[in-house]
Amino acid sequence: MRSSHPRSAAVAALVATALATGLLAGTADAAEGAVSADPIRIHDIQGTTRISPLVGKQVADVAGVVTGVRTYGSRGFWIQDPDADDDDATSEGVFVFTNSVPTVAVGDAVKVSGLVGEYIPGGVSSGNQSVTQISKPVVTVVSSGNALPAATAVNEYSVPCAYAPEGDAAAAGSINGLTLEPSRYALDYYESLEGMNIAIGTSRVVGATDPYAELWVTVKGWENNTKRGGTLYGSYDSQNTGRLQIQQLAPLAQQPFPVANVGDKLTGPTEGPLDFNQFGGYTLVARTLGTVKPGTLAPEKTKPQAEKELAVATYNVENLDPTDPQEKFDNLAKAVVENLASPDILALEEIQDDNGAKNDGTVSAEATLTKFTEAIAAAGGPAYQWRTVNPEDKKDGGEPGGNIRQVFLFNPARVSFTERAPGDAVTATGVVKENGKAALTHSPGRIDPANPAWVDSRKPLAGEFVFRGKTVFVIANHFGSKGGDQGLTSATQPPVRSSEAKRLLQAQAVNGFVKDILAVEKKAAVLVVGDINDFEFSGTTQALEDGGALYSAIKSLPRSERYSYVYQGNSQVLDQILTSPGIKQFSYDSVHINAEFANQNSDHDPQVVRFRP
CATH class of the missing domain: 2.40.50.140 (Nucleic acid-binding proteins)
Incomplete structure (x- = not known):
């Protein structure tokens, strides 16, 4: 220290x-x-x-x-x-x-x-x-009319490799009182330039243009590169010092902000004062803004499953409800059919109730799911059926009035759903032995909904499916968000990640349920899928994997492909599919169709696993 x-x-x-x-x-x-x-x-x-x-x-x-x-x-x-x-x-x-x-x-x-x-x-x-x-x-x-002070060049040579000093233990971990060491730490370097005129040269875009007219670049073109041009956040010590947020001084009415995707180049000089703001930390507020040179990045398409392969996917569709434009439904549906190759089972997160954010006690999502499945069929996909458990009103967090929940879509031409006394919002499903095999007491059913870990959070949805005579258990999740965590540029170093405590309890609950299944049937095929809201190297994931009950399948990919989300220029994992030991061989794909693009249908990339039960 x-x-x-x-x-x-x-x-x-x-x-x-x-x-x-x-x-x-x-x-x-x-x-x-x-x-x-x-x-x-x-x-x-x-x-x-x-x-x-x-x-x-x-x-x-x-x-x-x-x-x-x-x-x-x-x-x-x-x-x-x-x-x-x-x-x-x-x-x-x-x-x-x-x-x-x-x-x-x-x-x-x-x-x-x-x-x-x-x-x-x-x-x-x-x-x-x-x-x-x-x-x-x-x-x-x-x-008036004076020459400006020469801009300080910010580049791969000037920004240190170490990210931040460790905070003063006597000041609750604050770095505020520490003398700046700009040649040693990136955050100290940027702070030593606060308010000054700085300039960057041609730089790669690592965070696409967002609705607030800002994008992220890296001045270190070699730093933790992803396969598709981003910057990988692969550990708590991989903060990526070359990232810098770009805004502009000119009002948008006078000068529209450029649209850029990950992998594009911001060419020529970008120059202006270095600011610090609430949502991005150190930000170059451009007086002179470079020109975007588009790259060749295109949305990915996963390969179709073979006849004897079961394809299971998870997709956070970002607060989908019937009041959304038909275009959003159509685009999401097209992605399911063309980019995800019509998976046999699709777990959805953030399906809202039938009137979206209107806060009137409505909890049914029948209209939302009808509109979505019809859009999928119109796009050439299968006639998906769905199973879900409606939440209690205002009990599962998310957008107020939206009552988001997880939903299973499945293709009845390929998969059957085992209906077992469908549960309700407050009834827990359990595990029993039936003909020597594991079975759920409620399918679909919620896992331990009374557990304090799920207060104001989405409860996991468990379902029992049969593919070619083999039973597969799927548990759809949407763990608690990272809201309340301190950012990487926090005045406390290392930052306090307070939201992890809740996700740790949630992971332990799901891990315990999977162990219940495996205790009855050691080789049962179990998939834990969804928006875990945490990294593959996190304590949350370690708790899910505890005892060898599960394995985060995204770790089977090369490191440069392990991400499902881009936040502040860092490509990172939030969405996961975890497999039980009974699933010995599989192929995994993080299908990059949203997170790297300015034009998004969701802010998450879907995940797909294919295997033979």
């Missing part, structure tokens, strides 16, 4: 004072300190840690050149001192928060007086780092 810096206690006290006065929460009503008698430079304000040594103080006539003006969102402008000091840990740029459309222009030389504060995007509870800023500004324009 890195030892705490001598200034840590003092800075921690400073942070505590700032929190008490509201500065770290971004409020502008704190008591204003005395004006400093000495000329203050921007690097004096930024200091050598993440928290300004002048937080809560008034500063006067801070000089700089305007490098960027933001007229929307958090309105204000960035200034930079062109006369840098010789300390790499101190940034020469700072954000001036005006709260209204600024009246300055890029290239203006200005003097700014105001209140130094630390604004935490998302608030203190988010765990995010703070942005040093000057608020309540009085601005004097000294001259």
